[in-house]
């Protein structure tokens with residue numbers, strides 16, 4: 001699974017999401033940034049910022 005934590009981009013935000021593909025993680029993160037942080041336009045560098053912060057989730061189980 002791929003994991004994105006919004007707190008890495010917006011300090012103090014505890015929201016996070018996980019999905020099988022980077023594309024899906026980015027899609028959800030963009031949606032969250034619009035809804036929760038009032039981002040009306042998602043610039044290209046915002047998508048890059050999200051992508052650079054997506055990491056593999058290590059399953060401890």
Ligand SMILES: [Zn+2]
Nearest residue numbers: 006010013015
């Ligand atoms: Zn957030």
